[in-house]
Amino acid sequence: MKRIYMDNNATTAVRAEVLEAMLPFYREQFGNPSSVHWAGRAVSGAVEKAREQVAKLINCSPAEIVFISCGSEGDNMSLKGTVDALRDKGDHIITTTVEHPAILETCKSLEKQGIRVTYLPVDHNGMLNLADLEAAITDKTILISVMWANNETGNLYPIEAIGAIARKYKVRFHTDAVQAVGKVPVDVQKAKVDLLVLSGHKIGAPKGVGAIYIRRGTRLTPFMHGGHQERNRRAGTHNVAGIVGLGVACELAGSHLGEDAARIRRLRDKLEQGIIGAVSEIKLNGHPDPDLRLPNTLNVSFAYIEGESLLLNFDMKGIAASSGSACTSGSLEPSHVMGAMCVDVVLAHSSTRFSLGIDNTEEEVDYVLEVLPPIVQRLREMSPLYNRTEPMTCEECQVIRKVH
């Protein structure tokens, strides 16, 4: 069977060059970079080289990069570390309703400790109103945290403009750039961010490694206490192979960013136009202007059908995508991002994300466009909501209205 992977925002395959670079660090150069002997020396240089590669991709100094285990760790570290370091300055954080759970759940845990959090709403396109952001800042605000790109819709947020506002009010600015790095240009100087988080497995490096940019002079209480690794900023023996892989993945991403993005963008646009042309009663989720979304992401809802059924049908044809349906999220509610955008809850349940990557081809897009319309049609025929003549029951209305 054909296997078409269009779920690159969930995770990516490790790139061949990345794996090759990693392999020597499992058995030959297996030392602990903190050791002074040959086994340690053989690897400490490799860690520092990776640090330079990561730094180059986001335009910072290597000393400002700290290696961590994943994007979630970086988000926890940024928020909790800031609250601990700046608690005397204030107790207020501003973020958005469309952040990844790594931010939202961390904020909830901070609220239990007495931190006040403003969750900025978004409009129907999933975009922020910067006047809202500016209005939310008080003299107790210690952090603004806005993601660079949304994982579900691909929406790109105006990070430079937000950075300028943060500077104006002298508020620290953190961005979860897990979905942005490697897909669009990311420059921490231009964007004036103080903390930025990236994760390896979204850009062809392995799972279990990430990095956080900490602008020089940014006081941040460590999240992981212990040994002296990473100049006391993150304890735990270095994941050397993972770090080496992350470095190579960043270098590859940087050197091909323009061409890769353009090619993937063409495929995404073809898929988008193809679906819009072939299937009626659908809704594009995220910003209608494809320039304001990641070049690889398409999120679309198919009225009357539920996302998991769609995914399973796609899967039977070898197509891997993802869904905002409650049934696939591990929670009982459909996607909070769809909810924040006031997408009708039934449509939210059918929101389907196609996230392309460097390995996708035009043939794959053609294949998806071929098998998708009949699957949608078949499921619609099975749906009690489709071609309905009687009015909806109370229960159903409730279903459809139950969006904030």
Added chain:
Amino acid sequence: MKRIYMDNNATTAVRAEVLEAMLPFYREQFGNPSSVHWAGRAVSGAVEKAREQVAKLINCSPAEIVFISCGSEGDNMSLKGTVDALRDKGDHIITTTVEHPAILETCKSLEKQGIRVTYLPVDHNGMLNLADLEAAITDKTILISVMWANNETGNLYPIEAIGAIARKYKVRFHTDAVQAVGKVPVDVQKAKVDLLVLSGHKIGAPKGVGAIYIRRGTRLTPFMHGGHQERNRRAGTHNVAGIVGLGVACELAGSHLGEDAARIRRLRDKLEQGIIGAVSEIKLNGHPDPDLRLPNTLNVSFAYIEGESLLLNFDMKGIAASSGSACTSGSLEPSHVMGAMCVDVVLAHSSTRFSLGIDNTEEEVDYVLEVLPPIVQRLREMSPLYNRTEPMTCEECQVIRKVH
């Protein structure tokens, strides 16, 4: 040049079988185990299999295992998560002066939040007095944290006896078993521990993966907030390859534990006896009874010389070991473990740890025994403390007395 690695307590090489098991999960089975499609399904089973392998090694149920990124994370999670979950019950933790920094630094950070910590002293052999432990328990005590085996000396602590005391007083019991798992039998039921931490890279799995055992029913606030991974106990995309590697390493460790330990123990004993026989004025650090130490660990101080010089000389002969010297620890003080054992500070600076592993051979031990005595002699000849006739200056006395 010969390369003899005797620093297995710092980190180990990834075992060939482990690496082989990991490789398919980088490029072929690269999916996110949380995904419902083929790419996710292909790996979620592998994660669950690894969970069973880890559970079997320490005799718990797979549902009680949570995968994490390293030992330090597990220690942070255990302490911080317990304090958050049980804060209403009390504000007192009991630990020891010889824990790894992942415990000690975490305790320091908790002290800043108002938690009271009792650091139990150890005797000259590095052992605890269980009457001290019992006497330290109050009705505000929420956690006892004692390591299973010490990383520097190899000392094994009486975990079963401590578990019994903890049960008697109904206090939660955590053990940092990073150095014990895979080297000695570890059974969480027998030991009555509630939380246990292990780290992959100490047992032939890669760096960047570990596990925590959380006894069923143990309330623990998550350390890493975010997605629903690990049944909401640890957010972050699974490090699938690392987890698979950890599983295989645990299985290998379990199936060969007896023979491996016996063989390594014979080599360690030979090294120990050989050094004691060939070099005068040395001090064995840790318990003199080798049964009360890990089978692979030997820690010895060489009077009059400093540890880094020794290590560098060993290194020039291809021997990798480690030292309690300040110069290699990344801090300004020599090993806190030597300090806690009241080892004279000059001797502490020369404490040298040989930690053997499955790959060491008898020839390697012979080689070390051949090159070590002349190195020690040469450095002693160079030392102003050796064969001294005049009395020490004030400054020197201070050096030697400055131990708690």
Added chain:
Amino acid sequence: MYSDKVMDHFSNPRNVGEIENADGVGEVGNASCGDIMKIFLKVEDNVIKDVKFKTFGCGAAIATSSMVTEMAIGKTIEEALELTNAAVAEALDGLPAQKLHCSNLAADALHEAIRNYKEKQA
């Protein structure tokens, strides 16, 4: 995740559709899970002669709907009322834990349809 039987019923659902002038129609839905199931009955001499369904929902919702129609056909009303959600799940060789509480409503929909049938009779 799903058993082979679930996947079979999901990919080849039995008795999809509507029955015109049905003797009983029942619908249940669960907003948070995104499942709505609608069951149509044809009853003759107290025996269920035909059942059809339409379902908006996940794989488990569709498979349980399909399975319940197969299980109900030929049963008396009383027998059909004894069919439980658990029995449906069992007939499918089980369902994933997180599906048991929210997508396993097909027997409820059947009971709703029988209630509607009885109402009409009365």
Added chain:
Amino acid sequence: MYSDKVMDHFSNPRNVGEIENADGVGEVGNASCGDIMKIFLKVEDNVIKDVKFKTFGCGAAIATSSMVTEMAIGKTIEEALELTNAAVAEALDGLPAQKLHCSNLAADALHEAIRNYKEKQA
């Protein structure tokens, strides 16, 4: 970590030993770093004719001790007093940052020895 020059002086330290009936002896030590350096001088006509050292300490401590002896021999007392720890580190092509503050005391030991020499003269 260490430069080649440091490693050279560490593995083949110059002028190790003591001078019997030395004209000056100086010792400095730093408890927390575990470094103690002792320098012995032979002085003739205000010129350092011979220097020997004994050092307890890390690689940097031994290398700087060795280097300072090489740098001092042949210098006048005044010239030798101008030798700094920084100059010693530089002559070794630099030292790792964490070594600069605590293991780089060889020039201090030399100055101590010169002070001791002057005291004896007075």
